[in-house]
Amino acid sequence: MEMTGAQTLVHFLQDEGVEHIWGYPGGAVLPIYDALDTDATTLNHILVRHEQAAVHAADGYARSTGKPGVVLVTSGPGATNAVTGIATAYMDSIPMVCITGQVPTGLIGLDAFQEIDTVGITRPIVKHNFLVKDVNDLADTLKKAFYLATTGRPGPVVVDIPKDVQNAKSNYVYPQEVDIRSYLPVTKGHSGQIKKAVEMMLSAKRPILYTGGGVILGDASEELTTLTRKLGFPINQTLMGLGAFPASDPQALGMLGMHGTYEANLAMHHSDVIIAIGARFDDRVTGNLEKFCPDAKIIHVDIDPASISKNVIVDIPIVGPVKQVLTEMIQVLDNTKQEKDEAALADWWKQIEEWRATNCLRYDTTGSKIKPQAAMQAVWKSTNGDAYVSSDVGQHQMYAAQYYPFDKPRRWINSGGLGTMGFGLPAAMGVQMAHPDATSICVTGEGSIQMNIQELSTCLQYGLPVKIICLNNGFLGMVRQWQEFFYERRYSMSYMESLPDFVKLAESYGHVGVRIEDPKTMQTQLDEVFSDKYKDRLVFVDILTDQQENVYPMIPAGAGLNEMILV
Amino acid sequence: MKHIISMLMENESGALSRVSGLFSARGYNIHALTVAPTEDETLSRLTLVTSGTEQEIEQIVKHLNRLIDVVKVLDLTEGAHIERELMLIKVAATGDMREEYKRLADIFRADIIDVTSTTYTIQMVGDSNKLDAFINILDSGLILETVRSGTMGILRGEKCLQLS
Known part of the structure; x- marks a missing residue:
């Protein structure tokens, strides 16, 4: 069907199954806003009051559903206002597609009104970005954008569309297929590595699971819960990973890191095998790297090879989708004859319960001010x-x-x-x-x-x-x-x-x-x-609330996980 | 240690800045960088020289692979390879030096490709060490201008960096 670029965008988003788009109009996206008025049937646009909020709203939608968040902003200040939101999504690997308007192609590079090099400005904070110069490429580019944003390690993708491309006509067909020859996200972890990892887990005397946001992004909570309960090991979760394993379960030691619990950080520090799953050894988690978990062998499951051995050298890397890797680990575990070291584990749990008994999240409840x-x-x-x-x-x-x-x-x-x-x-x-x-x-x-x-x-x-x-x-x-x-x-x-x-x-x-x-x-x-x-x-x-209250426990910057300040 | 990292990338505007941006954003060094289209007009070949620990180089290669525009990456230094660099060097050439440059050019298998009454421009190909050696034997006061292409490299034997 012949239609303008702006209409193509609206029709594509609807065909892609997008429900909501957060945005703010402006000169360079007026054709798109017009197409939203004339062509949108299922697509719902939400008018925010600042572009940064549009991106965060789409981000919140994405985090709570697993579906990509979609944003529409104008060129120049619209795009720069969106930058903080895009960077926020990038750092937490959130699937997102951000559509930005651009001045007409003939004006690009001439310092036109509300012109900014959006692709250049956003390059370090996106998984990928595109400047669409020809309306005939628009639908395919949008398809690529959604594919990139939602597969592999997810992330935000920016599609910059000049105003003349929005107005130009082409024949729109929803692209069913997408082909990016340089982009082949791993779909399966290495079976040999998974076997080795399970062997290492079972021979551990002081094991700890250390899980992060990747478990949630990879929809692998169920598998993580099954594996953790089968193993009977203690589990620490990062700030990004909270909720992937039920906090109310006795195996959960809580959050680790700078403001993590005493038991989580000490169990991490004294462990002999760390099973890191969808976590990236962030500095807020590791504390001082030189003092980090001196006795531990490390298994690391992550979809992104670049996350492995970035901050901490690991012993058994497994690159793959967390859900698939954990499923295979459970299978290996179910079929192995190798036994856990129950005696050592009992001692380990005894030690952990002693740490837990410090009740590190206690606080003064007697004052007249609200804590x-x-x-x-x-x-x-x-x-x-x-x-x-x-x-x-x-x-x-x-x-x-x-x-x-x-x-x-x-x-x-x-x-x-x-x-x-x-x-x-x-x-x-x-x-x-x-x-x-x-x-x-x-x-x-x-x-x-x-x-x-x-x-x-x-x-x-x-x-x-x-x-x-x-x-x-x-x-x-x-x-x-x-x-x-x-x-x-x-x-x-x-x-x-x-x-x-x-x-x-x-x-x-x-x-x-x-x-x-x-x-x-x-x-x-x-x-x-x-x-x-x-x-x-x-x-x-x-x-x-009480003005003097501080967040405890706390690991000061530069200290090790075993050097916590309690209340 | 010095590494020569060679890659095939999409011949698209912006691809080069994604690579160079990665190096500056993550604090990696680029000693030299050279890029040109290949026989397949959709692909460019980029070669860069960097240095770092084994762990840093591994991270560099992983991060390069993560770039969507980068199709294939190879650390040439890992295997048998040939490296070459082109240099054009303009020198002050008067008096006895006019003969001396010709003899040096012979020894280094270089060519004098432009001549005026007071200057020579010498073209030389070789690995970077050879080019450095040539510069070092010249009186620095006589060097008017040096242009180097940056190192490029290719695998020895039948192995190739190509789309599989």
Whole structure:
């Protein structure tokens, strides 16, 4: 069927099964917005208030569903505003396709109005990007973009479409096939390596599973749970991996790393075999590399060969999709005659239980001020631990990770890699669009929320009943914490003076505002916030918390996993 | 240690900057880089010289393979290979030196390809060490300009870097 490039885009997205597209119009995408008006039947466009939020919303949608998030922004400032969102998705390997408008091909390179080299600017923060110069290539390029974004190690792909290409006509046929000769993602792990890995696991005396976001991205939670229970080994999860294995299971030692639990970090440090699955030995996990797990042999399962032996040299690398590799591991395990060293494992668990008994997440519950930890626990209680929790970045993010345990994957949505403040609210919007009947929470602080607070307006327009839990301590808490520990309490620029009245602010946007100041009434107030009374309303819950509280445990930068600061 | 990494990549605008961008973003060195189309007009051959530990080189190769525009990567230094570099060097040539340059050119199997009353331009092909040696024996004050192509290389024998 003959149609314009803009129409081709709309028809392609619908044929590709895209439900939602987050965006903001502008000069260089006007033909596409016109085609959305004339041609879109199943595709739903959501108008955000800032392009960064469009990307985070698509990101939240992608993380909570596994489907690619799709974004549409204009050239120049539209694209540059999207950059932070794209980088956020890139660092966490989130499948995403970002369509950017570009000035007409004849003007490219002439410093035209709202011209920017989008392909050049986004190159280091995308899995791949395209500039479409000919309308006849558009459908194939879009197909490639979706294929690249969603296969192998997922990631964002940018497709830059000049305005004249949007207007030019061609014959549109939905491309069923895609062929990229240089791109052949691994579909199967090496069977010999998998056998060797299982042998090593079974001969371990102090084994530990260390699992990350790759398990969730690879939809392998079920396989991970089966394998872990069959092995009976302790399991640590990274910030990105929370929910892949049920936190309530006694085998789960919690999160590891800088603010991980005592038992998780010590078990990691003292282990003799580490089974790393879909995790990338990030510096926030390993601490000082020279002191990292001195006795451990390492098995590493990852879809991306470049992740293997990048930071830590591993003994048995297995490149492949986590789901397939774990399935094969389970089969090998079921058929082997090799036995586990039960005696050694019993001693290992005894040691771990001793570490666990330190109860490292304890905190003072006697004061008159609300403790942020208590606030997160109260939110967990009000929501039966079954909400989608999107987080901003800072102390509240760590409190949520520590005190809102997740039993299911894709429930914990946070910017782990880039650490983007302002991520939470738009991400929670994307989650809510994907799961209209679910409870979508944004856990934030008074600093982070102001980085994308304009999206309260979007939430009103689309009736998104997100529940915002703002842990308001009047400080950029994580900055303040580091200044307290490492800069002799010189609180340079970490104090947020002149805060708005968030309750009134929420109300002025047409939402409900609630302030919680008293620990005694907190649970009742939160129960009400999450009750049917506000089922269809966005509620901004401003919780005034203890200003002096710090996130513990903590591994200071440069220290080893066994050198934790407890409370 | 020095490594010569050779690759086939899509002959598309932007492909080169993806490769060079990877090196700058990850802090890897590029000592030399040369790129040109191949007999298959959809492919370019890029050769670069870098250095690093074995682990760094392994990471470089893995990251290059991850680039969508890169079709095939080979570390030539891993096997038997031939490396060559082209140099054009313009020197001040007056008096006795005019004869001396001709003798040196013979010894190094170089050619004098441009002559004026005061200068010679000498063309030389060889591995990088040979080109370095030639430069080192010249009085640096007489060298007017040096242009080097960067090292390129090819596998010895029947083995080829090609699409399978």
